[in-house]
Amino acid sequence: MHQKHISPSSRCPRYNHDYEDTDHIFLRYPLAGRIWQRLRIAVPDCTDELWDIHDPLSPMRPIWPFILLLILWKIWDARNAKTFCFIDRHSATSIRRMIADLDL
Template sequence: MPPSLLQRLPLPLWPPPAATAAPAASARCPFCSSDEDVEHLFLRYTGVATIWHAFGLDEQQIASLPQLEGVWDIPPPGQPATPRVWHTILLAVMWNIWKRRNNKVFNSVDDPASLVLQRCASDIDLCSHRCKNAESKQQLRNWASYLYVTIS
């Protein structure tokens, strides 16, 4: 830039004034004001049980983080799935629970469990389009269809 143009710019340009206020750092759950940790986020907060129930998992199967980690190694309840497909499904669930939390924190929007399940089904369906294995592709589509039926 020519020096004359630099002299005309109001400095500082960065950060913009609105960006200088950082979001409040809190260890509180945005849904219920309990202490928020990984176990609370994925197993305890409002509406999460409904999400896990849609995948055939109940509170007894996932009462703690070690039990949730153990779900990765068991065959899925209900619909058949290879381990790789089941892991993809679990990742979609956890990813959408995380996005629900962030939508509450950053946008003050409380997504209902049905919307989270719809997003899970959509993500699982998208994964099926990238899948090269015919059996895995069909299993992913079956899970997505199952979820779409469950939430309607």
């Protein structure tokens, strides 16, 4: 948000001690961590490593990019709901929304 001149600070508006970058938002933000934990996906060190989580021989491999984008979108949506609308979503709610989107 700071790079886009939306926020005067580069610190996370919810957790002032962390620099708000993509790794913070999608991996270290508390809600993101709970979502990854509930999905039983080990959180990598950086977002670039997310694309390589699944074994190349896994049946999930062909659709993993779509699934990953959906997970990241729901984390982003929940983060924005909390930051801008003061709505604190539970990780289970975000996962239910992911499942509903997959069911389309």
